[in-house]
Amino acid sequence: MTNEQLPEQASFLVADCGSMNTRVVLFDVVEGVYRFIAGANAPTTKEPPWSNIMKGIQHAITRISDITGRPLLDEHGQLITPVKSNGAGIDQFGATVSAAPALKCLLIGLVESISVDSSRATMLNTLADEVDFITLLNDDPDEELIQRIVDLSPDIIFIAGGTEHGADYRVLKMAEIASLATHMLAGINQPQIIYAGNSQLQPDIKDIFGAEVAVTFADNIRPTLNREELADASRHLTEIYNKRQLGRVGGIKDLNGWCRIPMQDTPTAFSKIVQYFAAQENSHVMGVDLGSESVTIIQASPEKLRLGIRSDLGVGRPIKNILNHATPYEIRKWIPAKVTDTDVRDFLYNKSLRPQTVPTTEESMQMEQACARAILNETRQSVLKHWYQNKKTSFPPFSRLLARGSALTNASRPVQTILMLLDALQPQGLFSVSLDTHGVLPALGLISQRQPLLAVQALEGGVLTDLGWVLAPATNLPPGEKIMSVKITTASIRDLDLDNVTQGSIEVIPIPPGQEATIDIQPVSSVDIGFGSGKGKKFRIQGGAVGLVIDGRGRPLNLPTDEEKRHEIISQWFWDTGA
Amino acid sequence: MAYFPQITYISKLATIRRERILPRKGEITVRMGQSVSIVQILARSMQETGFQMFRASEWLGIPPQDVAQYVLLSEGEMVRRGMPLITKPTLIGRDRTYVSPIDGTLHQIRHGSLILQESPKVFELRSMIPGYITKIIPQRSVVVETKGSIIQAILGSSAEGYGKIKMGVTAPDEALKPDVVEQSAIGNIIVGGYAADITPFELAEEKGARGLILGAISAELLDQLHKFTYPIIITDGIGNWPMSKPAFELLQESEGQEASLFGQTPWSGNYRPEIIIPQTAAAQKQSKETMVDPLSGEGAALTVGEHVRIIRGEHLGAMGEVVNLYTQPRTIGIGLRLPGADIKLENGDLVFVPYTNLDLIM
Numbered sequence: 030m031t032n033e034q035l036p037e038q039a040s041f042l043v044a045d046c047g048s049m050n051t052r053v054v055l056f057d058v059v060e061g062v063y064r065f066i067a068g069a070n071a072p073t074t075k076e077p078p079w080s081n082i083m084k085g086i087q088h089a090i091t092r093i094s095d096i097t098g099r100p101l102l103d104e105h106g107q108l109i110t111p112v113k114s115n116g117a118g119i120d121q122f123g124a125t126v127s128a129a130p131a132l133k134c135l136l137i138g139l140v141e142s143i144s145v146d147s148s149r150a151t152m153l154n155t156l157a158d159e160v161d162f163i164t165l166l167n168d169d170p171d172e173e174l175i176q177r178i179v180d181l182s183p184d185i186i187f188i189a190g191g192t193e194h195g196a197d198y199r200v201l202k203m204a205e206i207a208s209l210a211t212h213m214l215a216g217i218n219q220p221q222i223i224y225a226g227n228s229q230l231q232p233d234i235k236d237i238f239g240a241e242v243a244v245t246f247a248d249n250i251r252p253t254l255n256r257e258e259l260a261d262a263s264r265h266l267t268e269i270y271n272k273r274q275l276g277r278v279g280g281i282k283d284l285n286g287w288c289r290i291p292m293q294d295t296p297t298a299f300s301k302i303v304q305y306f307a308a309q310e311n312s313h314v315m316g317v318d319l320g321s322e323s324v325t326i327i328q329a330s331p332e333k334l335r336l337g338i339r340s341d342l343g344v345g346r347p348i349k350n351i352l353n354h355a356t357p358y359e360i361r362k363w364i365p366a367k368v369t370d371t372d373v374r375d376f377l378y379n380k381s382l383r384p385q386t387v388p389t390t391e392e393s394m395q396m397e398q399a400c401a402r403a404i405l406n407e408t409r410q411s412v413l414k415h416w417y418q419n420k421k422t423s424f425p426p427f428s429r430l431l432a433r434g435s436a437l438t439n440a441s442r443p444v445q446t447i448l449m450l451l452d453a454l455q456p457q458g459l460f461s462v463s464l465d466t467h468g469v470l471p472a473l474g475l476i477s478q479r480q481p482l483l484a485v486q487a488l489e490g491g492v493l494t495d496l497g498w499v500l501a502p503a504t505n506l507p508p509g510e511k512i513m514s515v516k517i518t519t520a521s522i523r524d525l526d527l528d529n530v531t532q533g534s535i536e537v538i539p540i541p542p543g544q545e546a547t548i549d550i551q552p553v554s555s556v557d558i559g560f561g562s563g564k565g566k567k568f569r570i571q572g573g574a575v576g577l578v579i580d581g582r583g584r585p586l587n588l589p590t591d592e593e594k595r596h597e598i599i600s601q602w603f604w605d606t607g608a
Numbered sequence: 609m610a611y612f613p614q615i616t617y618i619s620k621l622a623t624i625r626r627e628r629i630l631p632r633k634g635e636i637t638v639r640m641g642q643s644v645s646i647v648q649i650l651a652r653s654m655q656e657t658g659f660q661m662f663r664a665s666e667w668l669g670i671p672p673q674d675v676a677q678y679v680l681l682s683e684g685e686m687v688r689r690g691m692p693l694i695t696k697p698t699l700i701g702r703d704r705t706y707v708s709p710i711d712g713t714l715h716q717i718r719h720g721s722l723i724l725q726e727s728p729k730v731f732e733l734r735s736m737i738p739g740y741i742t743k744i745i746p747q748r749s750v751v752v753e754t755k756g757s758i759i760q761a762i763l764g765s766s767a768e769g770y771g772k773i774k775m776g777v778t779a780p781d782e783a784l785k786p787d788v789v790e791q792s793a794i795g796n797i798i799v800g801g802y803a804a805d806i807t808p809f810e811l812a813e814e815k816g817a818r819g820l821i822l823g824a825i826s827a828e829l830l831d832q833l834h835k836f837t838y839p840i841i842i843t844d845g846i847g848n849w850p851m852s853k854p855a856f857e858l859l860q861e862s863e864g865q866e867a868s869l870f871g872q873t874p875w876s877g878n879y880r881p882e883i884i885i886p887q888t889a890a891a892q893k894q895s896k897e898t899m900v901d902p903l904s905g906e907g908a909a910l911t912v913g914e915h916v917r918i919i920r921g922e923h924l925g926a927m928g929e930v931v932n933l934y935t936q937p938r939t940i941g942i943g944l945r946l947p948g949a950d951i952k953l954e955n956g957d958l959v960f961v962p963y964t965n966l967d968l969i970m
Binding site for chain 1: 632658660663716763826827828879921942944946964
């Protein structure tokens with residue numbers, strides 16, 4: 030891996046190795062501008078019989094060669110680089126990886142609602158899972174605590190607690206317990222220690238763990254009771270993930286040998302492109318990646334980036350874990366057909382055992398999309414809780430939503446994707462929705478850090494699928510009551526007047542891709558669409574695969590508890606939107 | 609453009625290599641090329657046991673760094689229950705003494721605390737299949753090679769074991785009845801199609817069954833599988849799945865033969881649960897041999913003529929033969945465009961199935 034300056038106008042091949050699928054995308058210069066040329070998928074080959082991710086990457090690259098007629102690998106399966114005079118090969122290669130297992134983290138803190146909660150917020154910034162937590166309130170005997178840690182065999186013991194310059198030494202007692210357990214695990218899977226508590230105790234912590242255990246000291250994640258500082262601890266966690274977990278993936282050294290651009294974990298690369306959009310558009314942008322073995326929600330503004338990763342959730346192997354957070358009813362309530370709790374459980378376990386399978390019937394698709402809603406909703410709630418310390422129950426308005434992940438990109442109809450996102454994330458305001466159908470966003474995020482021109486030109490070339498726009502006011506009026514009127518003017522539908530948009534309704538106005546429309550929104554006096562109660566505004570929007578979705582169902586989105594009424598309303602929404 | 613699907617080995621005769629791994633570093637007790645029996649011990653390691661922690665500085669009321677001077681033993685020394693470990697004179701003339709509550713060793717004296725470790729137990733790694741040693745990684749693992757039948761499954765209860773195969777049902781979708789378990793459990797591995805409640809599992813435990821093999825179980829039972837001491841293997845899925853026909857027929861053919869069950873769960877490791885039925889030399893002569901070696905690092909591409917099983921969708925569980933492979937995606941009934949293959953089902957119907965919903969049976 031080198032850090033050399035990348036030459037202008039080079040061709041790029043980037044692999045994204047997920048837990049289930051490997052995606053390789055090719056960018057090159059066409060008539061003076063960068064364009065997305067081709068992409069191909071292959072199953073990830075990290076598990077037996079291959080146990081080497083390079084096989085899956087080579088399979089996907091071979092498919093790109095088949096599609097484009099451009100040889101990219103030599104007879105030994107090695108990358109042809111740089112580009113030869115006959116057009117074979119590639120100039121630059123990069124990779125993003127999320128195929129490695131998440132870090133298993135044991136959290137130790139003084140109080141669950143303070144230091145452990147801040148530790149949890151830190152975990153959200155990287156591919157890390159909380160396996161357990163221990164606080165001062167835990168009254169188990171010391172030897173039982175040690176045994177618990179030994180049995181859990183965590184990758185990381187994350188210790189926090191005590192405000193900066195505070196005089197609370199009780200965390201040292203718990204560090205002693207962790208130290209003993211760490212020594213017991215020597216030779217099996219000795220955990221790494223991250224200390225992110227009161228910095229004055231660092232010498233004591235060092236002494237407790239002794240010379241044979243490496244302790245990483247991070248800035249105190251809770252320097253005062255009212256302030257969280259997660260960046261430094263998150264950076265250390267990500268570094269450990271890249272070293273410890275990626276190192277366990279077969280073939281990673283060979284992949285590293287191919288990379289001219291430093292390898293990055295997929296959520297980080299995705300966050301870079303979301304941040305890029307926020308900077309380009311000078312507004313707030315949301316990113317959602319519903320992956321096979323992790324879910325990522327990103328919120329970016331030109332000044333700030335927030336990352337929320339749940340690596341215990343996903344639509345692949347961990348799909349069954351949603352039962353730890355939602356009842357089968359909370360999943361099946363999104364299905365417009367009669368489904369039992371047993372059907373939901375059976376589906377979740379079978380999908381978890383065979384995560385690569387895809388739905389081929391409407392019923393199966395609806396079940397998969399209902400699970401996607403529950404998983405996204407759980408992720409939404411956890412990131413809101415940690416980003417805003419329980420002070421907000423919804424995301425602040427944003428102007429664009431970028432969505433990726435096979436459950437979102439492989440819907441039968443594009444409006445299903447929008448409906449899933451609206452039901453689960455419950456966003457509000459007026460925003461556009463773009464779908465990463467070609468699986469290029471992590472690659473663009475990776476390259477944009479070195480060659481921003483490529484990202485600009487590839488995005489201008491239309492590499493994303495624009496689904497359209499959503500207008501979703503956060504209203505809570507009685508059902509059927511008028512919330513606003515909307516006047517839509519386009520070249521194809523002239524002056525469409527929706528003068529009675531009511532609470533509880535949802536509808537889709539088709540505006541084809543490539544067309545512009547003007548929408549004039551006039552809310553009733555009690556409704557605020559972001560400019561003050563009763564104040565309206567005109568906007569110019571662009572068409573897309575869906576068009577304009579006017580979601581008047583209100584926030585929070587409530588479903589009737591009565592089974593019949595719920596079926597009726599869900600069926601109505603599906604019918605009204607064409608989902 | 610090759611497609612590499614999920615592979616499930618269900619083979620009458622195969623050369624099977626299995627890696628047997630110690631949970632922690634230890635001693636390998638076999639040599640390369642050695643013939644081993646099903647119960648042969650391949651390696652040993654010391655298994656960590658419980659320990660006790662005694663906060664001596666608090667008990668004595670002294671700073672942690674002063675504790676060592678009152679401890680009568682050094683770290684690593686053996687201790688016996690009742691043996692004095694700490695003695696400190698008191699002002700009234702009587703010594704204050706702490707005696708060991710366990711047999712074991714004084715593991716550490718740290719931060720004013722004594723850590724006592726109970727005497728470690730020896731962990732013995734058994735072969736669980738008869739065969740030959742073909743690879744040894746010192747202190748870590750041994751590869752055993754054997755010839756026999758193999759059935760790869762979808763889910764296991766984590767336990768391992770061996771016993772004689774006893775069919776508890778006559779059809780792959782038949783529920784395992786409690787009275788059948790009651791009659792045939794002792795010393796046997798019982799084969800059933802489906803189990804909807806816990807009764808057959810509890811009876812199997814009570815009657816001394818050596819294992820249970822089922823096509824499917826109800827999702828509600830999953831959390832309870834680990835509590836049984838015998839291995840449980842689920843070959844096909846959760847809910848209403850019949851056992852796959854090739855697996856069921858192979859088990860029927862093997863009734864009365866000794867089988868080894870490896871019940872590892874796919875959620876905790878890389879290996880799938882497996883049923884291995886070692887074959888006699890005479891049986892080996894009558895069968896066509898395949899090679900099953902998860903350590904080889906080679907997968908198989910899907911080709912025309914191969915046998916596959918449909919693992920999701922309208923023809924769930926159906927067996928068929930690949931008759932055409934498509935490189936370009938095709939539109940399926942619900943509107944998705946997916947790459948896949950035409951499959952001729954056993955009833956003669958021809959259906960298009962996405963590659964991801966196929967299980968290659970080898």
